[in-house]
Structures are given as C-alpha cells and as structure tokens.
Amino acid sequence: MTSFNSIIAAVAVVGLLLGHGANAQEKQWTKITIGTEGSFAPWNYEEGGKLKGLEIDLAEDICRRAKLECSFIVQDFDGLIPALNVGKIDAVMSGMSATAKRAEVIAFSQPYATGGQTFGIQKGGPLEALPFKGELINLNDEASALDKIEKLKAALKGKTIGVQAASINASFLDRYLKGIVDVREYKATTQHDLDLSAGRIDAIVASYNYILDAAKKPGNRDMLTAGPRFIGGVFGNGSSIGLRKSDVKLKAMLDEALIASFADGTYKNISEKYFGYDATPQYKR
Amino acid sequence: MEDILTLFGFGPTGWGGALLKATGMTLSVAACGFVLGSIIGSLVAWAKLRGNGVVRAAANGYTTVLRGIPDLLVIYLFYFGGSALLTSAGRMFGADGFVGVPAFASGAAAIGVISGAYQAEVFRGAFQSVSRGELEAARSVGMRSVLMFRRIVIPQVLRLAMPGLGNVWQLVLKESALISITGLVELLRQSHVAAGSTGRPFEFYILSCVIYFIIAISSTRIFNVVEARMSKGFGRMA
Amino acid sequence: MDMPFMAEAFVSLLRGLPLTLNLAAVSMVAASILAIGLAWLRMSDVAPARATAIGYVSFFRGTPLLVQIFLIYYGLGQFRPTLQAWGLWPFLREPYWCALLALTLNAAAYASEVVRGGLLSVPAAQVEAARAVGMSGLLLYRRIIIPIALRQALPAYGSEIIIMIKSTSLASVITMMEVTGLAAKLIAESFRVIEVFVMAGAIYLAINFMVAQTIAAVERWLSPHLRAAPGSILPSEIAHV
Numbered sequence: 177m178t179s180f181n182s183i184i185a186a187v188a189v190v191g192l193l194l195g196h197g198a199n200a201q202e203k204q205w206t207k208i209t210i211g212t213e214g215s216f217a218p219w220n221y222e223e224g225g226k227l228k229g230l231e232i233d234l235a236e237d238i239c240r241r242a243k244l245e246c247s248f249i250v251q252d253f254d255g256l257i258p259a260l261n262v263g264k265i266d267a268v269m270s271g272m273s274a275t276a277k278r279a280e281v282i283a284f285s286q287p288y289a290t291g292g293q294t295f296g297i298q299k300g301g302p303l304e305a306l307p308f309k310g311e312l313i314n315l316n317d318e319a320s321a322l323d324k325i326e327k328l329k330a331a332l333k334g335k336t337i338g339v340q341a342a343s344i345n346a347s348f349l350d351r352y353l354k355g356i357v358d359v360r361e362y363k364a365t366t367q368h369d370l371d372l373s374a375g376r377i378d379a380i381v382a383s384y385n386y387i388l389d390a391a392k393k394p395g396n397r398d399m400l401t402a403g404p405r406f407i408g409g410v411f412g413n414g415s416s417i418g419l420r421k422s423d424v425k426l427k428a429m430l431d432e433a434l435i436a437s438f439a440d441g442t443y444k445n446i447s448e449k450y451f452g453y454d455a456t457p458q459y460k461r
Numbered sequence: 462m463e464d465i466l467t468l469f470g471f472g473p474t475g476w477g478g479a480l481l482k483a484t485g486m487t488l489s490v491a492a493c494g495f496v497l498g499s500i501i502g503s504l505v506a507w508a509k510l511r512g513n514g515v516v517r518a519a520a521n522g523y524t525t526v527l528r529g530i531p532d533l534l535v536i537y538l539f540y541f542g543g544s545a546l547l548t549s550a551g552r553m554f555g556a557d558g559f560v561g562v563p564a565f566a567s568g569a570a571a572i573g574v575i576s577g578a579y580q581a582e583v584f585r586g587a588f589q590s591v592s593r594g595e596l597e598a599a600r601s602v603g604m605r606s607v608l609m610f611r612r613i614v615i616p617q618v619l620r621l622a623m624p625g626l627g628n629v630w631q632l633v634l635k636e637s638a639l640i641s642i643t644g645l646v647e648l649l650r651q652s653h654v655a656a657g658s659t660g661r662p663f664e665f666y667i668l669s670c671v672i673y674f675i676i677a678i679s680s681t682r683i684f685n686v687v688e689a690r691m692s693k694g695f696g697r698m699a
Numbered sequence: 700m701d702m703p704f705m706a707e708a709f710v711s712l713l714r715g716l717p718l719t720l721n722l723a724a725v726s727m728v729a730a731s732i733l734a735i736g737l738a739w740l741r742m743s744d745v746a747p748a749r750a751t752a753i754g755y756v757s758f759f760r761g762t763p764l765l766v767q768i769f770l771i772y773y774g775l776g777q778f779r780p781t782l783q784a785w786g787l788w789p790f791l792r793e794p795y796w797c798a799l800l801a802l803t804l805n806a807a808a809y810a811s812e813v814v815r816g817g818l819l820s821v822p823a824a825q826v827e828a829a830r831a832v833g834m835s836g837l838l839l840y841r842r843i844i845i846p847i848a849l850r851q852a853l854p855a856y857g858s859e860i861i862i863m864i865k866s867t868s869l870a871s872v873i874t875m876m877e878v879t880g881l882a883a884k885l886i887a888e889s890f891r892v893i894e895v896f897v898m899a900g901a902i903y904l905a906i907n908f909m910v911a912q913t914i915a916a917v918e919r920w921l922s923p924h925l926r927a928a929p930g931s932i933l934p935s936e937i938a939h940v
Contacts (some may be wrong), residue, residue, distance in 0.1 A: 194516025214644075215657055222654050225479040225646075251564070251644030254887040258541050261890055281890055338874075342887035360794070360874040361884065363642075367773070374776030375659065376792050395660010529861070529907040530900040531868035533879055538900075541892035631761075636761035642872075649766055656926060663774035670762045670770060677761035 189262050202425050207245035210235055211265035214250035215364045216406065217443050218389045218450040219271040219415070222250070231269040231449040234288065236386050252363050254342035256284055260418055266426065268418030271383060273344050275412030279356035283419045283427055286434045287412040289413030289455045291385040292405035293345055299371060299398040303379050306331050306403035315409025328403065336360060338368035345381040347410045385451050414457060435459055468659065469668060476655045483651035483674055490565060490647060491637040493641070494572025495630055501573060502580025509585055520581070527578035532571075533639055539571035540564070540643040568640035576633050583625030587618045620691040627684035631677055638673070650674060708885055709898045715878040716902065721794075722867040722877060726802035727860055733803065734810035741815055750812070759808035765869050768801040772873045781790060798870035802863065810859050817852030818844070850921045857914030861907045868903075878902055 180353050181414050184298035210233060212220040220229040227248055249265055256268045260282055274284035292312065297303045315321050332392055333356055339345040341361040349359050362368045368380045369390055380387075384405050391399040407414075417434075437443040438456050447455035469479040509521035527535070591614060601610045641650035652669040656662035724741050741752035760766070775782065775791050782788040790796040821844050827841045871880030882899040 210756050219604070221658075223658070225471070225482065249564070249644065254883065255541070255643075258890050258892055261894070262541055264541075348756060348831065362874060363872065364653070364657065366653070368775050370657070370660070370662055370776060374773075374792075376776060376794075393658065393660060395672060410625060460873075463861055486899075491805045495860060526900070526904060529864040529865075529904045531879060531903055533871070534882070534900055534903070535884075537883070538892070538896045541886070542896070635763040638765045649763070649769075649838075652766075653769075656769075661775045661777065662769070666766060666770035666774045673763060673766065674761045678757075689882055 184287070203424055205244060205423075205426050205429065207247070208239075208266040208426065209247055209249055209264075210267045210269050211251060211259055212268070212270045213253045213256070214248075215365070215366050215384060216253075216383075218385060219383075220269070223427060229387050230289070230446055231271070233446045233449070234443065236267055236359035237437050237446065238430060240438050241433035242429040243351045244429070253340055256420065258356070260420060265293070265422070266429070270348050270418075271386070271415050272418050273414055274416040274418075275347070277410075278412070278418070280422075283423070284413075285419065285427060285430050286343055286459055287414035287416045287457055288434060288438075288443070289385070289406060289451075290291075290441035290457060291383055291451070291455070292407045293348070293381060293411055294310050294384045294387060294401050294405045295403040296369075296372065296380040296382055296387040296399055297378070297402045298375070299400050301378065301401055303335065304333065304400070308404035309402065311404040313404045313406050315406055315411060318409060321406075321409070324336065324404065325352050329353065332357050332379075334358070336376070338362055338371055338377040340368065340379045340382070344411050348406065349429045350382060351410055365390070369393075369399070372396075372399065388452075422445065465664060468664060470659065476651075476659075479651055480648070480655070480668070481671075483646055483648045484676075485648075486565075486645065487637050487647040488632075488676070490632075490640055491572065492567050493565075493569035494637070495576060495633045497569060497573025498576030498580050498629070498633065499533070499626075503584050505577060505581035506588065508583035509581065510588060517684060524581055526576040527575055532575050533642070535575055536568070536571045536639050536643065539574070540569045543567045543570065549682050554632060564640070564643045564645040568637070568643055568645050569570030572633055572636055572640070574678070577628055577672065579629045579632065580626065583622050583629060584618060587621035587623065588614070591617045592619050616691075618697070620688075623684065623688040623691060626679065630680060630684070634673070651699055701891075701913050704889070704891065705894050705898055708889075708891075709902075711880050711885060712878055712895075712899055712902055715876055715881040718869050718875065718877040719864070720906075722798060722802060722870055723860075723864045724873075726806060726867075727863050729803040730806035730863075731797070732812050733807035735813050737807060737811035738814035738818065741811065742818065756808045756811060759805050764801065764866055765872065767805055768869055768873060770800065772797040772806075775801050783810065787833045793925060794870075794873045795874055798867075798875055802866055802870070805866070807865055809862070810856070813852050813855045813859060814848075815857065817848035820851040821847045826904075853914065853921065857911065857918075860910050860914070864906055864910065865903065871891050871921045 184439065212227070214220055214222050214227060216229075218229055220227065220231045222228070227250065232248070233255075235246050235248070242412070243384075249259075251259060253270060256265070256270055257278065259265050266411070268282075271289075272278070272383055274287060295303065295306060295307070308324055311324075313321050313324055332353060334357040337349060338360045339349060339362070341363060346359070346361060349357065358369070360371070362371070365382055365386060368377065368382075371377050372380050373396055378400055379402070382390075384401065387399065387401050390396050390399075419430070434443075437446075438459050443456045444456050448451075465535070467475055468481070469475060469477055505520045508516045512520060521699060531660040596609065596612055597614045604612065628642075637647060638649045641647055641653070644650070646654075648669050652665045659665070708823055713911065737752050737755060740748045741756070743749060753815075772794065775797075779788060782791055791800075816818045825847065826839070831837050865876055868879035870877055871883060874880075876884070878899055882895050889895065
C-alpha cells in the first residue's frame, strides 16, 4: 500500500497547505454503529425484519448508560473485523470471543458471556457417543487438554465437520484436528445447520448457547450437543465487544457501562431471557 | 399447501412482508446502480470515441478489467475497499474518525461500475450506428455541435441503445443478488434469513427465483414498449 | 504496497486455481452437450418440445445464478430421503457436484442460444448447393453445416467460456475453496482487503486474457479468407451473473 499511501500523503500536504489539516485525535463519541451478524440466535437474530437477541438488548442498555446513540449494521461474520478496521462500523457485538489472535488487530471490552464451544450432531448419528460429554475442557491448561483431545481424535477420524468461516471454531479445528477431520467453512452458522440436518456433514462446532437455541427451530429438531465443552486457549475469554485499538476512550466508556449493567442485575435479566440462566461473568472494576 | 401460505403470508409468523420489502430493496439498488452505470458508461463511451491516446487507453483498460474479473470480487472490493479509501482521504482533510459507506451505497456503486463497462460498449455501438449522413445534413443546415448533439445524436443513440440497455438491466437485476454478501437486506439475503430460521430453504429459494423471474419478464415488457415508442417513424433498420 | 505479503497471497490463491479451472472446464463441456440438446428441442417442429426449451432457457436466464446455486445446494438438501431412494444423494451430498450441476444448468441455457444462432447463420444457399450435388444427412452436417455454424458461433462461445470462469467464483458460497473462496478466507485472516483482491483479480484477468487470445487464434485459423480486422482484446458481451 506504500504507493497508495504516498498519493494520500501528497493529497494531505495539499490539504495542510490549504489549512484544513487537523490532528487525528479520537473524537467525542455521541453515536456509534455496531456490526452484528443477525443470524446467530440467541445472541443476535432477525425476526419479522427486526433485530433481536441478547446483544441487541445489551447494546441498548449500555448505550443508554454511556449516553451513546447506537445503531446496528448487519453483515456476514467473516467481514466484521475488516469492516471495523476500515471504519464501516465502530464496534462489533456478534458473539465474538476475545482471542489472542484477534487481539493482535482489534481491542476488546470486558467479556460479557462465556458459554463455551461444543460439538453439534444429529440424533442417532455415530458421534452421539463422543467421549467427555458435558465436561468442561480449559485449553489454557493445554497439557491435560491434549490428552483428552487425543481420545476425541479417534472418534472423529475421517468425519466432516462444519464451522463458521473466520470463527474461533475454525481456528480450533485448524490447530487441534487438522488432517484428522475434513473441514467445511460456512458464511453463516444457519448454513451449517442446514447441512447438518441434510446429512452433508457429521458434526458442527459452535457456541454451546447457540446450539441449544438452534435445536429448538423446526428444521433442527434432531440436533443435539455432543462431547465436551471447550473454553480458553484459541477460544479466548468469552464474547466481548470488538473495538478499534485507537478508540481508547470508547472502550473505557463501554467497559464502564458493561460493569454497571453486570452490577445492578440488568444483565442478569437479559441473559436469563435469552440463555435461560444467569450468565453474568466474573468482572473486575 | 396451507403451511406454505402461512410461511409466505403476511401474518405474524409469515415472511411475506419482509420479502416484499426486500424485493423493493432489490429494485432500488439495481435501479440506482443502473443509472450510475449509464453515467459512467456514456462518459467511457465518449472517452473511447473522442478521447486522446491516454484517455482512450484508460477507458479500454477499465472495460477490459471490469469484464475480466468476477463481479463478486468487485463487490467485495467496493464494500471493504471503499471505506478504507474514503477514510484515509477524509482524515487527511481533517475529518475526524472514520467514513463509513453504507451497504446500499457501496452496492449501488459496485453495480454502477460493473454495469458501466457494459453500458459503455452499448453506447459506443449505438453512436457508431448513427448515420453519418444525418450528422452531415445537420451540419449543412448550420446546426452547432451542442444543438446537433441534443437534437440528432442523443435521441438516435438512445433509440439504438435501447435493446442493449435492456440486456444490461437484466444483468444488473441479477447482479444485485450478489450484494447480499455485504449484508444489505435485499431479496436473496432475506431468503437466507427465512430459510435459516424455518429450515425450509427449498421453498424460500424457489420463491425468490419466481420473484426475480417475474421482475425480469415485466422489465422486458416495459423495455419493449419503450423501444417501440422510440422507434416510431423509423422503419426497422437491420 | 506490501510486496512480500502480496507474493504470499498470490501463492496461497494459486492453490485454488486447479479447482477454479476444473469447475469451469467440466461444467463448460457438460453445458455444451446439454446446449446442443436444448437447441435441437428449440428448433424442433413439435410445439411442446419448443415450449420446454424456451421455458428452460428463460427461467435460467431470468434468475440469478447465485440463487440457483443456493436452491440446488441447500434447497435439495431438504429432500434427502427421496434423493437417497433415487441414488442421487452420493452426488448431491457433495458441494462440488452441486456447484457443477448449477453451473452446467445455467450455462447450458445461454450456450443453447449460441448454438442456435450458429445453426441459423448457415446460409440457405450453401445447404441448397450441397443438396444439389447430392449431399445429405450426416455428410451435409459434417461437411457444410457444422463447420460454418462453428465458425459463426465461436466468438460468442468464447464469451461464454470467460463468463463461466468468472461464474465459478460463486461456488465459494457453498464452501468450495476455489480462488475467490480462498481470497475471502485470506481476508478474514489477514484483514488486508485490497492486496488480496488485487492478486485474485490478477489471476482471473490472466486466465481470461489467455482464453480470449486462444479463441481469437482459433478464429483466425478457421477463417483464413478474413484475415486482418483486429478486434478488441475481449469479445463484446461478457456477463450474465
């Protein structure tokens, strides 16, 4: 991009000469645009043309607290971080987990939910007997996690697994099950659900809360969770608001609002409404 | 059958309203892109016919590149690239923060730039078919360039370009489906949402096919009527 | 521009090239065969046969290829038990075969018009002359009609090949990792939109340039009596999504 930047620089010099130059300070935030996928129930989804979900209610609450006017833009998950970095949106609230890899390019707020990730399968399929059912495996403790993953490998060998493109689940398969399973990447999780129920793939890896909710839909009646739940490591610290690294002030505003929402029980009500349990995370002031 | 009527209907659990709105979005983004493409197309056609060497080379480069790469790539480029460009430019001129381009604007711009390449060829062909004799006749009765352009060239070019423009419009209509990847809730995007929430992709994709087909057929009719009206007084020329 | 990154992107995108070319070549061959059948129906004397061909062509030309791909892939997935009973599921289960099927059905609609145009362009006088010297049936087709029709249809057929190569990019929406699929993945990983798409665009342009040159060469070779008249680099009508 050097040549492009040099053109921009030349334009900038002219701009400065004309007296239009300004320092690129962070602006005073009065309104922000939030990017979300809009097809990841119960986190965010569209119903009758209206956006709903835990993140929509949460955004409304924290924006009120931070005195921000917030609007949503719906777009595919794999384009959210590029869209944030090019300035199409100011924040991401889309069940996006704060991982070390993503933290290289964007900043994250306090996490607001950690349900973990797990396998989704079809009832009666060969993977129903996947070991460690319901057990929580923390990938931060990689040594003991690897032992268990070895056992999973035997059960998963040669299977086809669907994940959302650019998701933590795609990174997980790439890191731990490469060469063992055949990976298919989808734009939207609803698309891998369709393929799971059509029998094109043997399993999906997705958010635990997502699979529980998806299984309630008429088309996914035979969907079940299977195997262990994973947290930590490539899965990161749980869903957080994604922000540009340069927007330090905005991050401070939103963190404060999130903590206030956790503290006075508003978040408890929202999470009970969408997840069916109190998902209020551990938080630091 | 009753089930389908509820699914497609306008009731509280039906998707009819949302799909109708999305169809409107498809038509608007296609129409905006088409108009933008006409402007770009006529400028490029002019550059190809009357420009000097550099301008002509640039115009040829534009049409060659745009017709040689997949439209999906162009749309991605506009969606992500457009904001990056505007933002850097805006910052340098003192605008604070980022400049976002809404999905509608970047979609219409992408369609405009893609269809501009096709419309350029249509306009160029039409202009070249305007009979030299008529231009000479106009000049010999003392018409100046501007007047001649307005009275003779534009009406003739439009008439001759009509069939070609009709084809490009059909193309633009179908291209608008690609804008769904940017998140703009047009017909295809809404069908994805409906298919995903109900687990009935077949019904919803068939329905959207039918809607696209109806729009395509009706626009062919409209273009034919307009063409017939414009051709009044002209025998069918080969 | 960041040259090392561009080079890296180019290399990883090239890994999708075999699939892009495979999809384009196989569907183009299959579409051509289907197109001949459709053109034959379209020019038949039997009204229902004509109507079938017209209906097929206008449906596939009147709806977006992207929707057709979704319809065939996700839509048919809904009917797995029936498709299993018919023995079609082993194919339709795979995104590759679904992509091929959609590309073939779509391209056949356009190509059948090219075939028909070529056949209609054979001058009646030539056919009459051949008949007068006693040619008929297959010989008439082999010696007179097919060579003339082929030569006439070649430029339009060349456009269809280029459109097909561009169309394969849509297979990326059903998990196929061809050049565009890899480009989207690379962007999601590197967040560098412009570099990746410049490289992907260059790959498509290069293939299409080569195809256009090849077609032009074949065209020159088939019409020695018409040498000269250089045309534009790419044929005139190159799109239909």
